[in-house]
Amino acid sequence: MKVRIDPPDECMGDGICADECPQVFEMDDEGLAVVVNGEPDESLREAVESAAEECPAEIIIVED
Numbered sequence: 001m002k003v004r005i006d007p008p009d010e011c012m013g014d015g016i017c018a019d020e021c022p023q024v025f026e027m028d029d030e031g032l033a034v035v036v037n038g039e040p041d042e043s044l045r046e047a048v049e050s051a052a053e054e055c056p057a058e059i060i061i062v063e064d
């Protein structure tokens with residue numbers, strides 16, 4: 001599984017993804033989400049997909 005935020009400048013800064021899966025998403029100093037683990041373990045799939053579904057900007061891309 002590969003995860004990215006694209007395009008990153010469309011992040012709304014609400015922090016939903018970092019709440020859902022802090023092992024993969026963190027908020028940076030400017031309040032925008034960044035991916036800190038772009039190839040997470042399968043055990044995190046549910047949390048990552050949940051973050052992607054809940055992202056209001058629809059910019060969390062999950063690929064196999």
Ligand code: SF4
Nearest residue numbers: 011012015017033055
């Ligand atoms: S859920 Fe989407 S809009 Fe919200 S912080 Fe994460 S990437 Fe940004």
